[in-house]
Amino acid sequence: MAIDSEQRPWGSWHVIDVADGYKIKRIHVNPGSRLSLQSHEHRSEHWVVIQGEATCEINGVESVVRHDESIDVPLGAKHRLGNQGDEELVIVEVQLGAYTGEDDICRYEDDYGRSD
Numbered sequence: 001m002a003i004d005s006e007q008r009p010w011g012s013w014h015v016i017d018v019a020d021g022y023k024i025k026r027i028h029v030n031p032g033s034r035l036s037l038q039s040h041e042h043r044s045e046h047w048v049v050i051q052g053e054a055t056c057e058i059n060g061v062e063s064v065v066r067h068d069e070s071i072d073v074p075l076g077a078k079h080r081l082g083n084q085g086d087e088e089l090v091i092v093e094v095q096l097g098a099y100t101g102e103d104d105i106c107r108y109e110d111d112y113g114r115s116d
Helices: none
Strands: 005-008 011-019 022-029 037-039 044-051 053-058 061-066 070-073 079-082 089-096 106-109
Touching: 011 089, 022 079, 044 053, 044 061, 053 070, 053 089, 061 070
Parallel strands: none
Antiparallel strands: 005 011, 011 022, 022 089, 037 079, 037 106, 044 070, 044 089, 053 061, 053 079
16 A cells, blocks of 8 residues: 655645544645645544744644644644744654545635545
């Protein structure tokens, strides 16, 4: 099975491991970029900052998460990951749920004009 990877307007993601009930990704976010405001119907997420500083919005609450810190995104929560710093942000994302497909995204706002 090929391990997935994709370039996005904000950076890139790379699947590290995937099996029933979970997926682990490394996510790179370019300086000054952010992902869409989104939610997931089938998975929760746990973000660990490996490099840089993450601006995390979860259900309308914004937090700054730094290297060696982590934050949880509950199932169904509206969330967004951003990089307001001047160095690349790298996080490891652990997705937990019965389904971790890329089509489990409901977008509410997107800086790049994408919709679900």
